Ligand SMILES: Nc1ncnc2c1ncn2[C@@H]1O[C@H](COP(=O)(O)OP(=O)(O)OP(=O)(O)O)[C@@H](O)[C@H]1O
């Protein structure tokens with residue numbers, strides 16, 4: 157059997173004692189490009205934050221390649237939901253991408269030429285090199301999303317968590333981003349993406365997790381991406397035309 | 401300039417810089433109110449510290465008072481976490497409570513000593529040169545200078561050591577956590593520095609000026625730059641500028657130094673708020689006006705493209721057709737002409753090749769709902785703007 161990249165056991169997370177994730181068991185095999193789908197408020201962002209130790213669960217455990225997250229930080233990159241930061245912050249696109257290198261540097265050490273070089277490469281990869289000196293509030297929504305992606309790329313991790321990287325981007329950017337994600341998978345990386353557009357799931361992803369407070373199903377898209385699971389997750393009678 | 405005058409200004413400048421550094425991060429974290437809370441709620445800490453040490457500049461007093469400051473932050477956060485009230489309400493609940501405890505302590509026990517509420521709130525810069533440190537017979541300078549100097553030195557060392565961590569956790573606390581830079585530690589570190597600076601400076605300049613020195617220069621700098629390092633530098637500069645000019649104005653008017661410095665901080669902020677090149681009020685209003693004209697221009701060009709009939713394109717008829725006031729159509733016409741978008745022959749307006757190109761592209765963007773791209777296009781096409 158292939159290696160398990162992320163293993164979540166009996167995970168329960170609550171805000172103010174109200175559980176928003178209930179008893180989640182989840183195994184993400186190494187090398188998959190996985191979508192997490194579920195309605196607004198299903199706990200998708202919460203699940204990612206709990207895996208990354210940003211939120212403390214009230215029960216359960218998470219391991220990354222069989223070790224606790226704390227010792228595996230360097231192998232994990234994170235793209236938060238775009239609205240989670242203040243884009244008026246006085247800084248440039250290049251500087252934000254450089255932040256991805258901070259984890260490798262550790263406390264106190266400053267980024268140098270090497271870090272700058274990898275940041276510039278990542279900017280080039282997402283097609284944002286010419287915007288490197290732009291103040292981040294002067295970027296469009298799609299461009300900001302690309303900057304976040306570039307920041308995750310410089311982390312040079314084995315597992316990537318992305319919270320709605322396609323939010324508010326146009327068709328061209330969406331294709332550009334998905335191509336980069338597919339490239340990551342080709343290089344053997346594991347990519348986990350919170351995704352809202354159900355139509356594109358079969359085309360973009362090979363693995364999927366249905367989530368709505370509880371885990372509904374997880375597995376290969378070709379096996380479990382069906383109307384039954386969609387209905388269980390979204391509550392209404394769901395029909396998607398799946399192009400096979 | 402006498403020695404005393406020089407020392408007063410030097411102390412004021414050091415306080416200004418020591419405040420501007422944590423102040424910049426407070427402003428960026430939208431926590432300006434918290435510095436106000438800290439500055440008032442340190443009072444009970446100062447009083448208790450004073451009972452124990454009988455010395456307003458003792459390190460123990462500074463430590464005790466700084467702990468009260470950090471406790472304020474903890475209380476505010478605890479109250480906020482109950483979700484019953486918002487942050488500003490929580491601040492409004494905590495600091496008057498602590499402040500009044502301090503006032504009562506002073507009134508009950510400290511009537512006969514040199515410690516009163518006015519001194520804590522307003523300080524007295526003018527007296528700072530009289531309280532001096534001696535090593536044997538040697539005069540080492542005013543005590544305040546040493547206190548503030550040490551605090552500033554520590555602040556600078558921390559800033560250089562943890563600049564990247566502070567920047568990251570201020571911008572994106574989530575990423576900071578996932579990379580292993582605990583935002584909680586950085587948050588309380590920053591709060592401790594803010595508290596210690598407030599306590600160290602209150603004796604010289606008073607709690608109110610401390611708040612003003614933390615917030616006003618940083619808020620001014622925020623309007624002028626898009627670079628964090630420059631923002632810190634500018635904040636320090638504005639603090640020092642206000643300190644020195646405030647001192648001389650007070651000297652000239654025979655007024656309170658702290659009061660004059662606070663006034664100068666306000667004036668500097670007001671000037672920048674009005675005149676800052678891109679974020680200032682005037683620039684914003686100007687940009688809005690320009691955008692209105694540019695929208696009119698696009699509407700006008702679209703009209704020209706849609707109507708080939710001469711009747712619709714006669715200069716005099718444009719007013720009626722697009723229903724604009726004379727002035728407006730004139731501005732729009734001139735702008736279009738200046739940018740080579742239109743030609744006027746025998747009072748009939750027609751699009752130039754450039755105008756055609758621009759308009760077709762604009763239509764395409766409007767149809768595909770990518771209006772934001774029109775902004776980029778404007779940069780390419782408009783040499784002269786509104
Ligand atoms: N900081 C918070 N405090 C209290 N409740 C929260 C907080 N953040 C999220 N919640 C609640 O937790 C639940 C799950 O939120 P979460 O953000 O994980 O949903 P999501 O699936 O990512 O939704 P979306 O698709 O809208 O991003 C929601 O009911 C939300 O209201």
Ligand SMILES: [Mg+2]
Nearest residue numbers: 200201237319
């Ligand atoms: Mg979410």
